[in-house]
Amino acid sequence: MPEVAVRELTMAEAVREALSEEMRRDPTVFIMGEDVAEAGTPFKVLSGMVEEFGKTRVIDTPISEPGFTGIGVGAAMTGLRPVVDIMFGDFLTLVMDQLVNQAAKVHYMSGGAWKVPMVLRTTLGASRRSAAQHSQSLHAWLSHVPGLKVVLPSTPYDAKGLLKTAIRDDNPVIFFEDKMMFRMKGPVPVGDYTIPFGLADIKREGEDISIVATSSMVQVALGAATMLEEIGISAEVVDPRTTWPLDEKTLIESAKKTSRAIVLDEGYEKYGVTAEIASVIATGAFYDLDAPVKRIGAMHVPIPFSPPLEDATIPTEKMVFEAARAMCKRG
Amino acid sequence: MPEVAVRELTMAEAVREALSEEMRRDPTVFIMGEDVAEAGTPFKVLSGMVEEFGKTRVIDTPISEPGFTGIGVGAAMTGLRPVVDIMFGDFLTLVMDQLVNQAAKVHYMSGGAWKVPMVLRTTLGASRRSAAQHSQSLHAWLSHVPGLKVVLPSTPYDAKGLLKTAIRDDNPVIFFEDKMMFRMKGPVPVGDYTIPFGLADIKREGEDISIVATSSMVQVALGAATMLEEIGISAEVVDPRTTWPLDEKTLIESAKKTSRAIVLDEGYEKYGVTAEIASVIATGAFYDLDAPVKRIGAMHVPIPFSPPLEDATIPTEKMVFEAARAMCKRG
Amino acid sequence: MKTETKQTVTASGTGSSEKWLRMYRGMEMIRLFEEQVNELYTRAVMPGLAHLYIGEEAVAVGICDALHRDDYITSTHRGHGHCLAKGAATDRMFAELLGKEAGYCRGKGGSMHIADPASGNLGANAIVGGSAGIATGAAFSAKHRGTKQVAVCFFGEGALGQGLLYEVMNLARLWNLPVIYVCENNMYNEYTHFSETTAGEILARPAAFGIPAESVDGQDVRAVHAAASHMIEEARAGKGPSFLLCNTYRYHGHHVGDVSREYYRAKQEEVQWKAERDPIKVLSGWLLGEKIATQAQLDEIHSQAKSEIDAAVAFALQAPYPGTDQVGEDVYA
Amino acid sequence: MKTETKQTVTASGTGSSEKWLRMYRGMEMIRLFEEQVNELYTRAVMPGLAHLYIGEEAVAVGICDALHRDDYITSTHRGHGHCLAKGAATDRMFAELLGKEAGYCRGKGGSMHIADPASGNLGANAIVGGSAGIATGAAFSAKHRGTKQVAVCFFGEGALGQGLLYEVMNLARLWNLPVIYVCENNMYNEYTHFSETTAGEILARPAAFGIPAESVDGQDVRAVHAAASHMIEEARAGKGPSFLLCNTYRYHGHHVGDVSREYYRAKQEEVQWKAERDPIKVLSGWLLGEKIATQAQLDEIHSQAKSEIDAAVAFALQAPYPGTDQVGEDVYA
Numbered sequence A, B: 001m002p003e004v005a006v007r008e009l010t011m012a013e014a015v016r017e018a019l020s021e022e023m024r025r026d027p028t029v030f031i032m033g034e035d036v037a038e039a040g041t042p043f044k045v046l047s048g049m050v051e052e053f054g055k056t057r058v059i060d061t062p063i064s065e066p067g068f069t070g071i072g073v074g075a076a077m078t079g080l081r082p083v084v085d086i087m088f089g090d091f092l093t094l095v096m097d098q099l100v101n102q103a104a105k106v107h108y109m110s111g112g113a114w115k116v117p118m119v120l121r122t123t124l125g126a127s128r129r130s131a132a133q134h135s136q137s138l139h140a141w142l143s144h145v146p147g148l149k150v151v152l153p154s155t156p157y158d159a160k161g162l163l164k165t166a167i168r169d170d171n172p173v174i175f176f177e178d179k180m181m182f183r184m185k186g187p188v189p190v191g192d193y194t195i196p197f198g199l200a201d202i203k204r205e206g207e208d209i210s211i212v213a214t215s216s217m218v219q220v221a222l223g224a225a226t227m228l229e230e231i232g233i234s235a236e237v238v239d240p241r242t243t244w245p246l247d248e249k250t251l252i253e254s255a256k257k258t259s260r261a262i263v264l265d266e267g268y269e270k271y272g273v274t275a276e277i278a279s280v281i282a283t284g285a286f287y288d289l290d291a292p293v294k295r296i297g298a299m300h301v302p303i304p305f306s307p308p309l310e311d312a313t314i315p316t317e318k319m320v321f322e323a324a325r326a327m328c329k330r331g
Numbered sequence C, D: 001m002k003t004e005t006k007q008t009v010t011a012s013g014t015g016s017s018e019k020w021l022r023m024y025r026g027m028e029m030i031r032l033f034e035e036q037v038n039e040l041y042t043r044a045v046m047p048g049l050a051h052l053y054i055g056e057e058a059v060a061v062g063i064c065d066a067l068h069r070d071d072y073i074t075s076t077h078r079g080h081g082h083c084l085a086k087g088a089a090t091d092r093m094f095a096e097l098l099g100k101e102a103g104y105c106r107g108k109g110g111s112m113h114i115a116d117p118a119s120g121n122l123g124a125n126a127i128v129g130g131s132a133g134i135a136t137g138a139a140f141s142a143k144h145r146g147t148k149q150v151a152v153c154f155f156g157e158g159a160l161g162q163g164l165l166y167e168v169m170n171l172a173r174l175w176n177l178p179v180i181y182v183c184e185n186n187m188y189n190e191y192t193h194f195s196e197t198t199a200g201e202i203l204a205r206p207a208a209f210g211i212p213a214e215s216v217d218g219q220d221v222r223a224v225h226a227a228a229s230h231m232i233e234e235a236r237a238g239k240g241p242s243f244l245l246c247n248t249y250r251y252h253g254h255h256v257g258d259v260s261r262e263y264y265r266a267k268q269e270e271v272q273w274k275a276e277r278d279p280i281k282v283l284s285g286w287l288l289g290e291k292i293a294t295q296a297q298l299d300e301i302h303s304q305a306k307s308e309i310d311a312a313v314a315f316a317l318q319a320p321y322p323g324t325d326q327v328g329e330d331v332y333a
């Protein structure tokens, strides 16, 4: 971390600070989405920004996700740096064509002639009792698509630095924010810093087992690590921070060191991010692993509304703790 | 296989026969899509069907994939069994909301009150020099979504039996046909038979290495197996046939038996179907594997137009052969 | 405790007094239901959020009273009114809102996904505009099966931003499907005035696809009912789709948590709508003026409705949550 | 070998003779280019498929001649005409169609994805309607940056089926963006007549969003040019979007492989369009009738164009394929 003043900010504040600083720095950056201006989004992440930057740079749109995402692509190709706000990650379903068939492919299809420096900010995460259409974590889909980069900050510090990198990147970047983390506080330096993509961060060092966790699940992993410590198991928590590019090396080295790995992600477990990461580790650390890599993701059900049911579908500290304990006994 | 007359049919003919037999059997089945009627689709898969079933059951639509997929969902909820035709799998990007937020979740969100017995037929597969927007294999996305079933036939026999199962299933089923396989011939029994979902098929038995392959890649795997035989390596080729439900048991048993596994799929390799299957095998056969599971999928690039470039992005028999040889040497 | 209103079709807005009293009761029931929802939320008994329909009752009631029980509707995130008006029971609705097993969706759907096959409710939908295809598909199915059912697609004016709507309107006209698109224009897409999101003339949009379109005072249940009855008859007679624009207003916030609203709409605007254009008052004024009902009758309806709601809430509060063993059920049929 | 036509804006369809001869040349060039494409396909030299623009030349040429070089266009699967008319060079285009490294996209795009920043071509698009957002976004960008550029979105009438178009038309009107939506109605969505896919009146659709809309004889380059010039001026003057419906016809199949077409359209229809409404004949008839040009001049244009095309084909045929080491380049900028 750079040697500057550091305050405690919430995740929402860190995101807002990154956006504001970038908009001050670069007049081509603008924000577009539903209720982003006076309302500052339903999560109030952008509160105050329209007051500073005006309605030509913080722009309310109709409820037309494909339309304004497409406009973002065209604007990005022609000299601007749009930050497109998709209120809930569940609505990515509506913009897959603009994102996948257009934004992700323009640079390649044109043989490098055009580029699409666009950021799409959206959410992931359940447990808000918002039911099946407002709770999904669909980042695995985007990670599957060549031409996109996918960012999953887990702390205010990471959020600010990664978002700045995203805005300065010349490619379409999908930036996922966990809805439940907007109020989580953490230290954030004043002023400018960036965090490179493709660089995992070891959130906690340990010796006995590696827990690779993304976004919201990093806190769950850290909680589990604390519980494990009490029974004498030392867990390392590794946060890839970007699923594409993926820092395979750091993940593999951690697993080699500890000889055991759990992969934890809030998306659906099947054909999800845990599959890629577990497979990378199982291959890369093949000769060092003492146990199969354990994957923990969301249950293979649409996310239910009822609180006891919803809670049963999401990975918990307890689940991670139990899994780690079982693996370490065996190893 | 049932003991009835068996003819050689192309994949296209097998699909058409399954649809026709089901439409004769059940008046609630109908087909809807672009250029499905007189044109019989651009691939001519449905040629002759409008002549038999008329324009009220083989229905040309405007170029409105989200619209007619949504109509399919509503029709399926209210007493019909639509077969929705999405001309190219690349256009799934346009129907993700209707498929994922609606079709896949209706049954669950309504606590079982409504159901969506709909089949969505579409394509996968590259190598037609159709470039980045007409060549993708996006089945990993759908396999990730609870509430959907995903079918990938690799032979005319499987296509007929699996499509019948799909039409009779009370859930939304995504049925992927490889564009390059429509003219491939194979034995198909006359009359009715179904193939259960979630049952892998061993396309070739072997002892030294398991090649798990899907759809178009089954032929590639079989070709590689023939080459391997010549150098004394006996490869088993396992076709899961459905990625969801997935017959984990058969895949794991094969890998346990041979102690080595390659997973081969035409989708993008990263965060794709190979990740899930490789991870399942790496875990399930952990104590039996002599080498890491090897994944082979499409290169992480948008699919290029130029023939030599396109060919470089798709798994080939040679690549599989080399990978298998290297693994067997080492084991 | 059941609110399964009798559903009869009448030719126009000049039906019997029984009908108007039924609609009066329907609107009262929605109002009281929603007030309880707000209360449950405020008491932190209700999980998640809810979008209140208060102020818009005449739309759901005026339209659903013109439908048969087996006609279809699709609904929105602001769906309690549609659900009740189409004939759902208050007890199972409250149970669903609280995530209880006795709810319409076994607690799995919640406020934004209530569905009820018995009353033809294909479900509320939390994707804005997301049900336009489903409603049109139900109309397709009705026509295909020859059942004479019709489908009503309720949506807010915010859904006019979604391309899907235009795709299915085109299809409904081409295929002459018995579907009525009902746009509830309450003037706000969440926190943004619809004039900032809606170019041109709303009615010109369906008209461009050849769909007859009409606008109506959404606060006057009789006007809504008359217009809807006509459109439903046309649909049933095989004449295809229509579009009904209902001008209305939500009294509360976008959702129960949206309490400081002055940055997007003036208090005065709210006060005025409530005072001058309240759908329940508009109808009661007419009922009393025409001597179709006495104040005592209306009071009786109110208190009956209140008792039903109270009992329904009590039922839902004591009803058990689903067991976690149920979480994996209903993923596949 | 370059076809970078001079691009000047004129106030109406009554420009100088030079201009009309330039447009004549532009149409000839497209026609000859496309005939070569068909030939290359038939000789199995061209990978994949191509969608020929022959018959529709007046649309691309009439519109692009009214644009500045730095104005933007987006194009479709049937995009060679737009690309040439906007100023791309034939040699690099043929190279792209053959998948050669010298092509506009280094062989990575092919026929359906040709793009050229130098002439403002944001790219052909193989998703029907898929570029409507991009064109509108380019117009947004031009307005935001204050450059006075305009954007033209070319699409076939089949794209009227895609909801995205309505979403962005709404936005273009709300935000007053300098974009012209050009609908090329060649009467067929692949193998289906547009009357089976298009309800209501096409022009009423943009009009419903408050967008001025006009239809024009797409076989008359002067009519197209006049209408487009007006719309482009309006856009440049800050008056926002317009919609131009060009009625036209494709002479060949949907793509080069679509040769047996009688099941979806009568031979007689094709014969008639070619005989009576050919855009090149329409213009040459006028040029000769008005004595703006002599037959010898036109013949000279033709043979010059022919030589250029022949040289371009020869160039492309001998050009090398990209090395497979290039496959991983250009995924990320």
Ligand SMILES: Cc1ncc(C[n+]2csc(CCOP(=O)(O)OP(=O)(O)O)c2C)c(N)n1
Binding pocket: A034, A063, A065, A087, A091, A094, C051, C077, C078, C126, C127, C128, C129, C155, C156, C157, C158, C159, C186, C187, C188, C189, C190, C254
């Ligand atoms: C596709 C989609 N985009 C955004 C949202 C978030 N959202 C929920 S309700 C709403 C506003 C809807 O306005 P309107 O359609 O007018 O309905 P109202 O709430 O006024 O009844 C928005 C933007 C959503 N649920 N779905």
Ligand SMILES: Cc1ncc(C[n+]2csc(CCOP(=O)(O)OP(=O)(O)O)c2C)c(N)n1
Binding pocket: B034, B063, B065, B087, B091, B094, D051, D077, D078, D126, D127, D128, D129, D155, D156, D157, D158, D159, D186, D187, D188, D189, D190, D254
């Ligand atoms: C979203 C999408 N759906 C379907 C297709 C397949 N397709 C390619 S061209 C075409 C017909 C297009 O018709 P129109 O827009 O009128 O253009 P034209 O070919 O007549 O120039 C179709 C259906 C596609 N490319 N994209």
Ligand SMILES: [Mg+2]
Binding pocket: C156, C157, C158, C184, C185, C186, C187, C188, C189, C190
């Ligand atoms: Mg509204």
Ligand SMILES: [Mg+2]
Binding pocket: D156, D157, D158, D184, D185, D186, D187, D188, D189, D190
């Ligand atoms: Mg056309």
